[in-house]
Amino acid sequence: MSVKRKLQLECVGCQTTYETPQLHCNLCAGLLRSRYALTDFQPTDRTNLFAFQDWLPPIGSSDLPIGTRIIRSDRFARELGLRNLSIAFSGYAPEIGAGNPTGSFKDFEATPTVLYYREHKIESLVLASAGNTARAFAYASVQNEFPVIIVIPEGAVERLWIPCKPTDAVRLVVLEDCDDYATAIQIAGLIGHVVGVANEGGARNVARRDGMSTAMLEYAKQVRELPAHYFQAIGSGTGAIATWEASERLLVAGIGTRLPQLHLSQNAPFTPVHNAWTFDQSIEPDMGVARQLQQIGQIDALVLANRTPPYAIPGGVHDALAATAGSTYAVTNGEARAAAAMFTKAENLSIGPAAAVATASLIQAAAGGRVGVDDPILLHITGNNDLLLKRDFPLHKIPPVWHVRPEDVTEASIRDNCGRLVDSR
């Protein structure tokens, strides 16, 4: 089947349809959503996320061990007084069959994205990242020999490594004296524009969202049902939107009878989505930047530090919360650390700071009666810490091709550095 036959894109705001790989609606701000020709849920017996190939944009696939493991929780559930808790584990823990090469569910986005764009003859991409996205795309770029320019704030360099030797397919731009992901997004846009490389698209890229949606599809494959509640820590909320979209597809396919409620958590004091939802406000990205950056400086889960989430647009996080009767949570560092310790002790699995925030939100919900004791609940452990990856692989840092202060990035300076940013062959 050709990619054109496999799916079309439809704007959630105005229902205009487009051919892949369109990123924006020409008429409104709505997200474009995949409409797959095949609407039955027929996962194959592949063990990675390509078991759900019918509902992933690329025609091609990969055998990399990328995907979610669903585990039924005993001890942790009992400690919370819950009787039907499942864990979606999307990190790296070969002991339970989880092989995600960079240790988070960002691996679900990167490989489908690279395959999807390549099938549309787009042979390189530019993107911004504050952390795990850069790792996942750097790895997918090397594995697929697909050139990617990655722009990251200096603060994220420390954690940017991959479990294989980097090649010059990855062109890393480091923003000196910059801790702001929103600045990295702007600069990535400018670089792509000047050197003529396509923007990856972030939350607007359906390969990214549909890749993330496979955590819920894996649950449906195992349980043949939808959970009543889904818990995840969010920065952009892309994973939450994707989970809502997967749930809609599953309902159409006859799996489940109602949408899972989304329980979305952020790391206090930086909780823009929680504040917007709780106080019914919009997120004004340019209001109080200094205050937001100061809050970001205080949180453990830096992968959640997104100042410009796709919140109010049609099909965005607000709509996902409204459609699913969802809730949001603010979790302090102390609550998250305590939750991580409790979880690791009970389940014998390490979790990362973002997953700890989600875990703490489940503890809040159970204590506050926001979930029923017998409700089927899915807790998404979106990533774990790096200890097991370090045990099993030599981890390689990626040498930057350009170190630059944000204010020094201009059209002229980008042109001067063009040879370092794109392949001169």
Ligand SMILES: *Cc1c(COP(=O)(O)O)cnc(C)c1O
């Ligand atoms: C990116 C990330 C998140 C947040 O995901 P979004 O749904 O895009 O907001 C949560 N956990 C981990 C480990 C991440 O890397």
